[in-house]
Amino acid sequence: MPTEPTLRVLVAKPGLDGHDRGAKIIARALRDAGMEVIYTGLRSNVEAIVQAAIQEDVDLIGLSMLSGAHKTVGARITELLKERDADIPVIMGGVIPGKDHDLLKSHGVAAIFGQEVPLDVVIAKVKELALAHHRGSRGAD
């Protein structure tokens, strides 16, 4: 019986916003759910996030955004990942207006979770996306 692989996730706070309550809770919840979590801390820029994600060989990038810069960041990060040939799924959480979800998805953001979404739902989706990436990037297990 193959054991469940250890999934690696990068949780990031891109841009200038300093509200990290949610990001830290998500990071800890994912760790408690058995994943390896790297947290970038505040003021990480998109280039550094992508660099770290590739270097750390993560299966998913989670972005925490509350400052209204989500459209800029969403477009830039998905563009940069494509440029680097890194097919890592990106999810976003925080304060992101519903009317911007379609645009973000069209850029390639895999899922967007408002602050009202239960943790269990977030964890399940992260597992699903990360597992798919993990299996995809390593060939058949």
Add this chain to the structure above:
Amino acid sequence: MATAKGKAPEPRPATADEVRTDRERWERETLDPTVAKSPDQNEIAYETRSGIPIRRIYTPEDTARLDYITQLGWPGEYPFTRGIYPTMYRGKTWTMRQYAGMGTAKETNERFKYLLKEGQTGLSVALDLPTQLGFDSDAPEAEGEVGKVGVAIDSLHDMEAIFEGIPLDQVTTSFTINATAPILLAMYRAVADKQGVAADRVAGTVQNDLLKEFGSRGAWVLPIDPSMRLVVDVIEYCCREMTRFNPISIASHFRDAGATPAEEMAYTLSDGKAYVRACIERGMDVDLFAPRLSWFFYTYTNFFEEVAKYRAGRRIWSRMMKEEFGARNPVSQMLRVACVCGGHSLQKAEPLNNIARLTIETMAVTMAGLQSVFTAAYDEAFSIPTELAAKTSLRIQQIVNYETDVPKTIDPLGGSWFIESLTSAMEAKVLEIMDKIEQRRGMVECLRTGWLQSQIAQRAYEWEQKVKTRAEKIVGVNVFASEEAPHEVEIYEVDPRLEKSQIERLHRARHDRDQAAVSAALARLEKDARGTANLMPAIVDAVKIYATTGEIMGTLRKVFGEYQPTTAF
């Protein structure tokens, strides 16, 4: 107990012992039989958010040892438990000071005029993140962030435009600005100069509280020690030149980041202690600067605990200032408090429910006797407020002021057996936590080691678990949660074209000024920064000739470097 003639004796006050005896009788004869048939629901935990148990009933037994004169005292006198002014709201209503700011100076000026017209009595400016962090609107770091969470201020031109048509000798303005507080204070003073208002008549506040940025809010720039130096520079400068201006508002954002109310008060008062020590170390007399310290706290829907928190806070601070720091001026001992009702307590689900939450919170802070109130907006979880949401919140304050009895008497909950008991319990808990911080050599050390940040993250996680397991119940969220999507509200959207127009303004400002003079001013600032001078004079001179926020902060970054955040969670 009737006499032989059937006439009841004259009532006389029961002693605490008599009350206890009769309470025990009540419990035996009335309470216990009821509880046997119909026990407590225990649907919610019978304790405050700080973990203080809330008993079924409070009686004179709970205040039997309370000394009115020394523990409560009188409004306007030590220890200020009941209020810091003798007449409180009968003499002067609390300031209705709604946080506002967005886009460029023009939008913000319009919103300010609107709010003043609708009855707001003080201004409170929200700055965008580039301004808070000392980046000009055309900096790469600023992309997508200009004007989003507040107004963009790149140069004195923007500050002038924000206050166009607003006389600075007739309003008081609070700026939620920290790392770049020296810059914005200098700009505000320059606007006053142009309007012909004397510096010592200018009234307002800059938040200027860097310790809480490191601990919970995240809008730091420089490392801890140079940040402290600048905080003290601003305090020293105002004590000398802008004597009506509050150079600091020591703030409790720890609460919104997850701390309990008792921790909130303890961490914030401990920050205050650190600043008092820093000012004393600078050589300032405590009775010179302490009267200018002001405070900012959060209030959520835990109504009674909030009232007790503020009463306890006033008592603790006044005693500490008097006994530990030797302050003799009563104003040095007073906790002058502004607050926000809102923050994390406001929910995204069924946003109109937040109007009820905000009302409860506004009642709590006015019954607690605070000086300045910001009632946040019902669309808090979505975006910065629409005009309607902002007005509705102002109306909440006005309704409390005009349609309730709250302002008619001082400390209306004073003397309540519950409130006095809870005040004393909060005091004990806050002091216990403050003591822990002292054992760890004060707040600065607690921040350097990351202990404080980890305490807060732990508490935030615990709250999340309580919500998940329904140990804490939030209406519309984990009880009575609607099956449908969260109720949508019209939300405010910052026009994305404003970023471009702000950048154009900035470029014009740089083009039109005397570049040589600006370079010289920045060089002088750098020299002062590498020395030990108070940096305010150099910053004041630089802003007057239109040096930008980014250039000034950039100079300081060059000298002092930047704080390195932790990646712990």
